[in-house]
Amino acid sequence: MAKYMVSFMPTNRSAMVEEGTTIAEAARQADVFIKNLCGGEGVCGQCRVQITSGKAEADEQARAFFSEEEIERGYVLACQTEVHDNLEVLIPPETRMEGAKIMTGEAAGPEAEGGAKPLVRKIFLEMPEPTLEDNISDIERVSRELRRKIGWHSYEISLSCLRRLSEKLRDSQFKVTASVAKRGGGYKILRIDPGDTTSSHYGLAVDVGTTTVVAQLVEMSTGRILGVSGTHNLQASFGEDVISRIIYACKKDGLGPVHEAVIKNINQLIDDLTSEKNISRDDIIAMVAAGNTTMSHLLLGLLPCSIRLEPYVPTADIYPQIYAREIGVQINPEGILETLPSVASYVGGDIVAGVLACGIPDHPEVRGLIDIGTNGEIAIGNN
Amino acid sequence: MAKYMVSFMPTNRSAMVEEGTTIAEAARQADVFIKNLCGGEGVCGQCRVQITSGKAEADEQARAFFSEEEIERGYVLACQTEVHDNLEVLIPPETRMEGAKIMTGEAAGPEAEGGAKPLVRKIFLEMPEPTLEDNISDIERVSRELRRKIGWHSYEISLSCLRRLSEKLRDSQFKVTASVAKRGGGYKILRIDPGDTTSSHYGLAVDVGTTTVVAQLVEMSTGRILGVSGTHNLQASFGEDVISRIIYACKKDGLGPVHEAVIKNINQLIDDLTSEKNISRDDIIAMVAAGNTTMSHLLLGLLPCSIRLEPYVPTADIYPQIYAREIGVQINPEGILETLPSVASYVGGDIVAGVLACGIPDHPEVRGLIDIGTNGEIAIGNN
Numbered sequence: 197m198a199k200y201m202v203s204f205m206p207t208n209r210s211a212m213v214e215e216g217t218t219i220a221e222a223a224r225q226a227d228v229f230i231k232n233l234c235g236g237e238g239v240c241g242q243c244r245v246q247i248t249s250g251k252a253e254a255d256e257q258a259r260a261f262f263s264e265e266e267i268e269r270g271y272v273l274a275c276q277t278e279v280h281d282n283l284e285v286l287i288p289p290e291t292r293m294e295g296a297k298i299m300t301g302e303a304a305g306p307e308a309e310g311g312a313k314p315l316v317r318k319i320f321l322e323m324p325e326p327t328l329e330d331n332i333s334d335i336e337r338v339s340r341e342l343r344r345k346i347g348w349h350s351y352e353i354s355l356s357c358l359r360r361l362s363e364k365l366r367d368s369q370f371k372v373t374a375s376v377a378k379r380g381g382g383y384k385i386l387r388i389d390p391g392d393t394t395s396s397h398y399g400l401a402v403d404v405g406t407t408t409v410v411a412q413l414v415e416m417s418t419g420r421i422l423g424v425s426g427t428h429n430l431q432a433s434f435g436e437d438v439i440s441r442i443i444y445a446c447k448k449d450g451l452g453p454v455h456e457a458v459i460k461n462i463n464q465l466i467d468d469l470t471s472e473k474n475i476s477r478d479d480i481i482a483m484v485a486a487g488n489t490t491m492s493h494l495l496l497g498l499l500p501c502s503i504r505l506e507p508y509v510p511t512a513d514i515y516p517q518i519y520a521r522e523i524g525v526q527i528n529p530e531g532i533l534e535t536l537p538s539v540a541s542y543v544g545g546d547i548v549a550g551v552l553a554c555g556i557p558d559h560p561e562v563r564g565l566i567d568i569g570t571n572g573e574i575a576i577g578n579n
Numbered sequence: 580m581a582k583y584m585v586s587f588m589p590t591n592r593s594a595m596v597e598e599g600t601t602i603a604e605a606a607r608q609a610d611v612f613i614k615n616l617c618g619g620e621g622v623c624g625q626c627r628v629q630i631t632s633g634k635a636e637a638d639e640q641a642r643a644f645f646s647e648e649e650i651e652r653g654y655v656l657a658c659q660t661e662v663h664d665n666l667e668v669l670i671p672p673e674t675r676m677e678g679a680k681i682m683t684g685e686a687a688g689p690e691a692e693g694g695a696k697p698l699v700r701k702i703f704l705e706m707p708e709p710t711l712e713d714n715i716s717d718i719e720r721v722s723r724e725l726r727r728k729i730g731w732h733s734y735e736i737s738l739s740c741l742r743r744l745s746e747k748l749r750d751s752q753f754k755v756t757a758s759v760a761k762r763g764g765g766y767k768i769l770r771i772d773p774g775d776t777t778s779s780h781y782g783l784a785v786d787v788g789t790t791t792v793v794a795q796l797v798e799m800s801t802g803r804i805l806g807v808s809g810t811h812n813l814q815a816s817f818g819e820d821v822i823s824r825i826i827y828a829c830k831k832d833g834l835g836p837v838h839e840a841v842i843k844n845i846n847q848l849i850d851d852l853t854s855e856k857n858i859s860r861d862d863i864i865a866m867v868a869a870g871n872t873t874m875s876h877l878l879l880g881l882l883p884c885s886i887r888l889e890p891y892v893p894t895a896d897i898y899p900q901i902y903a904r905e906i907g908v909q910i911n912p913e914g915i916l917e918t919l920p921s922v923a924s925y926v927g928g929d930i931v932a933g934v935l936a937c938g939i940p941d942h943p944e945v946r947g948l949i950d951i952g953t954n955g956e957i958a959i960g961n962n
């Protein structure tokens with residue numbers, strides 16, 4: 197099948213697409229953001245673009261959105277216009293999503309109130325070497341030292357972490373750093389690294405918004421915010437609001453692309469933050485994500501279909517702790533991801549995060565949170 | 580490099596190998612078992628074979644193991660003789676490992692004493708469909724029904740199991756079968772299948788011996804043993820005793836091949852048992868393995884090096900519950916593997932399994948277990 201080059205101005209990004217692809221899809225492939233309120237149904241008229249080179253005509257139905265003069269100047273709806281020629285497409289300011297400012301808050305916030313209680317702790321262990329009188333197994337030696345340092349808990353360990361443990365302990369004269377995550381009543385040992393690595397200990401907090409995705413890089417031992425970066429949610433090309441995205445995700449083979457779009461966003465933010473702060477992705481060992489119920493489902497690749505239909509049931513409102521790698525997020529391969537729980541199908545983990553951040557459950561006086569977003573939510577309460 | 584065909588009689592298996600490969604290695608590639616007490620050092624003289632076609636000569640040192648007449652008839656040590664010609668190799672009876680009978684016990688054992696308490700339970704759940712008055716999340720609906728049926732526990736779930744849950748529940752009118760494994764104080768939901776699948780519920784019990792590997796296929800709901808199959812441990816080509824195998828596994832890149840050999844054994848046994856009983860690998864959802872401490876380490880791919888050296892410390896004596904797929908065992912992809920704990924570096928999970936099977940911890944009278952193997956162990960005790 198013939199292929200054509202579609203270039204988008206003013207960003208000058210382009211994509212080579214097959215004949216018959218829509219301009220909106222070409223924009224998605226070129227990572228160019230175009231407004232798209234109805235999810236490509238051709239009814240909202242938001243994705244107006246101007247063809248400045250090459251041949252493409254507005255279809256009959258879409259002509260209703262334009263004046264005669266605009267049609268003469270080459271205006272079409274990106275979602276309703278197929279590519280049959282090499283095209284240069286100008287995205288007018290009103291159609292651009294880049295125009296909107298992304299609120300990222302303070303780049304360097306205060307230290308966490310009341311000391312940091314990080315999701316993953318790094319603990320330096322100096323252990324006595326085994327003798328004939330003290331020849332317990334390697335993992336029992338590690339657990340014993342952890343019990344001395346952080347108390348009598350059960351300590352789970354993954355197979356991959358156990359595999360080279362023997363070598364790591366001996367190569368480092370039994371001085372290692374354990375990264376442990378709370379899990380149920382005990383801890384899970386995620387990694388054991390030779391030597392003292394407690395000074396490189398980072399986490400990621402991600403706000404998965406319907407419109408924008410914002411990530412903070414956090415120093416886990418102090419709770420200090422080292423950097424923040426935001427971007428438009430790439431899922432916008434599948435619809436601007438949650439309902440359009442649910443509809444897209446619930447079409448045949450629709451879930452994968454919508455899920456992968458936000459993963460691409462997050463990995464891009466990780467790239468930005470780690471290059472800016474000159475740290476390694478591998479030093480990020482934990483990630484927390486908060487989003488509305490639909491965003492949390494799409495993040496984890498859960499089918500969101502029944503959220504939209506009476507009686508409005510999500511797959512989950514409490515999400516399992518997983519390895520970030522399970523959904524393709526590129527932090528340390530043993531790094532975990534926790535997704536904040538939702539309250540209901542339309543009261544999500546973003547509100548839960550806000551309530552926690554405002555300290556509502558920690559204080560006797562009544563406090564309030566007002567989230568003015570695409571939808572508005574108000575939470576009021578105390579401890 | 581030139582390649583030659585080496586055929587082994589009387590099994591008529593063959594391998595195409597590069598010039599300079601030893602006959603012992605060629606046998607390994609052809610899955611032919613040859614005795615090999617010293618692990619290929621050329622000092623035990625056990626791997627005597629006769630070259631019946633093609634040119635190969637016993638090396639100078641190895642000649643000490645043969646009479647003049649034997650040398651004239653083409654006898655060589657398989658581990659000390661390189662391939663520089665197409666060869667036909669006769670394995671005399673005394674060198675064959677196939678000759679030894681593998682004890683597999685009773686093919687159809689009694690039902691488990693005191694009712695089956697399987698590692699993984701399958702529970703059929705018939706749930707009410709969601710309404711506006713009862714619109715809890717899908718996973719909470721499953722957990723609620725599990726609590727009704729098996730009690731108030733915490734229920735963990737894997738991401739993969741959660742992913743298509745919404746669809747599965749609705750496609751099956753909220754009638755599904757949950758496979759759950761004990762984990763810590765609660766349960767882990769391994770799978771949720773549409774409809775009632777409780778009649779296909781199988782487990783595998785594997786004795787990972789240094790010499791032989793034996794597997795039983797068990798009907799999990801009754802504890803009935805449906806079939807049993809045994810084979811020589813393919814690790815024999817890396818040495819016949821545990822010490823030789825530890826030495827091999829602790830050489831550079833040595834662990835992988837020794838680990839993979841026993842996985843190949845187990846997958847072959849699963850093949851045999853599932854074809855014989857005409858069931859699917861996917862219906863096997865749990866596996867228990869017992870072996871001495873070194874065998875358990877090699878099964879899981881843990882470095883066994885320090886087991887051999889004073890003060891004789893294993894990596895682990897209690898092993899994590901893992902997915903069988905993590906080590907390449909081909910049962911249901913969500914199926915779990917538990918490895919019986921060891922007591923010490925030279926008192927393994929095989930003895931623990933024997934003590935449990937004899938009912939020693941369940942009865943007030945003193946009972947004894949005598950394991951007459953390559954090493955001998957005696958356990959005596961009561962509850």
